[in-house]
Amino acid sequence: MVLSRYRPLIEEFEAFLAACERPLPSVVRVNTLKATVDRVREALDSGGYAYESCEWNPELLRLETSRPGNSWPYVHGWIYGQEEVSALPALVLDLKPGDRVFDACAAPGSKTTQLAALMEDTGTLVANDANLGRLSALRSNAERCGVTNCVVTSTDAQTFSLDPFNDEPFDHALVDVPCSCEGTIRKNPTALDEWSLDRVTGIAGVQRGILERAVQMTRAGGTVVYSTCTFAPEENEAVLDHVLETEPCRLVEFDAPLTTRPGVTEWNGEQYDPSVQRAKRIYPHLNDTGGFFCAKLEVDA
Ligand SMILES: C[S@@+](CC[C@H](N)C(=O)[O-])C[C@H]1O[C@@H](n2cnc3c(N)ncnc32)[C@H](O)[C@@H]1O
Numbered sequence: 001m002v003l004s005r006y007r008p009l010i011e012e013f014e015a016f017l018a019a020c021e022r023p024l025p026s027v028v029r030v031n032t033l034k035a036t037v038d039r040v041r042e043a044l045d046s047g048g049y050a051y052e053s054c055e056w057n058p059e060l061l062r063l064e065t066s067r068p069g070n071s072w073p074y075v076h077g078w079i080y081g082q083e084e085v086s087a088l089p090a091l092v093l094d095l096k097p098g099d100r101v102f103d104a105c106a107a108p109g110s111k112t113t114q115l116a117a118l119m120e121d122t123g124t125l126v127a128n129d130a131n132l133g134r135l136s137a138l139r140s141n142a143e144r145c146g147v148t149n150c151v152v153t154s155t156d157a158q159t160f161s162l163d164p165f166n167d168e169p170f171d172h173a174l175v176d177v178p179c180s181c182e183g184t185i186r187k188n189p190t191a192l193d194e195w196s197l198d199r200v201t202g203i204a205g206v207q208r209g210i211l212e213r214a215v216q217m218t219r220a221g222g223t224v225v226y227s228t229c230t231f232a233p234e235e236n237e238a239v240l241d242h243v244l245e246t247e248p249c250r251l252v253e254f255d256a257p258l259t260t261r262p263g264v265t266e267w268n269g270e271q272y273d274p275s276v277q278r279a280k281r282i283y284p285h286l287n288d289t290g291g292f293f294c295a296k297l298e299v300d301a
Contacts (some may be wrong), residue, residue, distance in 0.1 A: 002182065002192045006231050009264055010283060012140055019285035024186035026066045028079040029087055029110075031058045032117045033146045035078035043073045056257035057091075060084055060277050077144040083187070084109045085258065085282050085289040086176075089227040090114040092296050093172045097122040102173040104214050107134030109141035116147040125150040126156055158209030162217055173214040177207045179228040179235050183291020186284060192200040200234050207239045215247040220301040224249065227294045231281070233267035236293045240279060241272040248300040251264070251278040255293050256294070259286040263295065 003020060004138060008020050010016045010226035030040045037058055044051055044061070049071065056058035062084070065071075073079045090111050095101065095120045106112045108126035116125055127142070127150050135154055142150050155161075162169065180200050187189045207228070214224050228235055240263070241252060251273075264281030 002195045003185075003231075009231075009233075009267075010261075012285060014090060015285040016283050017134040019283070019288070020185050020291075021216075022186060024083070024290055025288060026063045026068060027054065027059050027082060027084040028063060028068045028074075029082045029114060030061070031078055031080055031113060031145045031221050032059065033121055035073070036261075040073055040078050041077065044071070047071055047073075054084055057087060060087055070190060077146055080110060080113055080141070080145060081128045082114070084290040085287065086110060086227075086229070087114060088256055088258070088282075088294050089225045090118055092225050092256070092294060093223055095119055095172060099123045099171040100168070101125045102160075102170040102214060102217060103127045104154075104160070104173060104210055105129055105177055106138055107131060108137035111174055112138065112150060113141055113145040113147055116142070116145070116149055117175065118150060120121055120146060121149045123149055125224065126153060126154055127151070128153040128160060130156045149231045158206065158213050160213055160217065169222065170217055171219060173218050173222075173224045175211050175224060175226045177210055177226070177228055177235075179207070179230040180232055181229055182231045183284070183293075186270065186290055195289040200232050204234045204239060207235055208242050209244060211239060211243045212247055215243060215249050215297065217300055218299045220299050222299050224296065224297045224299065226297065227292065227295040229292055231283075231288060231291055231293070233264055235274075236281075236283065236295075237263045237265070237267065237272045237276040237279065238270065240276050240295055240297075244273050246274070249297045250300065252296050252298045253278050254296045255279050258282060258289075261286070
């Protein structure tokens, strides 16, 4: 079984495995471009939906229904169905209204719409995704959520060019890369059916290329957040370790109001830069969420 390779990394391994077998709670994020938390709560109350707020972020509501897309608040763009822990990366970027932000792998737009809300729909948000087939979902989610500060592009983020933007760097970048998706097993029980070490190794090359390019396109002092929904150190700490060597940047500490574990500095005989401990691993049993990995980099001045 694939997950057993992580036994050496996870102290409460049996609790981890048990959590991976439970279905994932259904969570929606309040889209503050169109509604307030109170307004959404009123609408859900009047529609007879049961829910509770996520302790660490009142804009996230756990719903009892698994089909929030069938509700009026969804149709109005007041809520966005988003895995709880995937709301973390956008919050970790130090965004302010007016910023120029690059969302390197944006479709279907969970984090793009969240970034736009955090930017108060000002500045410029370049939402890129290499997969043309996923752009219609990105566009329609941005439209439903009332996002107007977003430009959609479709390029391999490894070779994304700043030329159309006069070579002026971005203030921040979100690098939510394609990955082996091990941490989505609660939502998608077949997520690991196609798993192989070759796939992990192959995708890690793409992740390195995307993160390098994002760092190159971000101004000195700007921040880049790297995230995956997988546990594999090959796709997490090893990617960070590589980019720390090739690009002028460093990993910085950040607060995450969730229970987390530090990045690992050793895996399968490989040693990583000690600063990868500043990254955060989130296992499903820790907060009753999906699995996640998140790291914050600052570009050297
Ligand atoms: C984890 S998903 C992104 C989820 C998205 N950030 C969200 O929050 O809704 C990874 C995305 O990367 C895209 N992708 C894969 N390879 C890419 C590449 N080389 N450059 C840019 N996007 C890529 C995939 O099409 C996929 O949509």
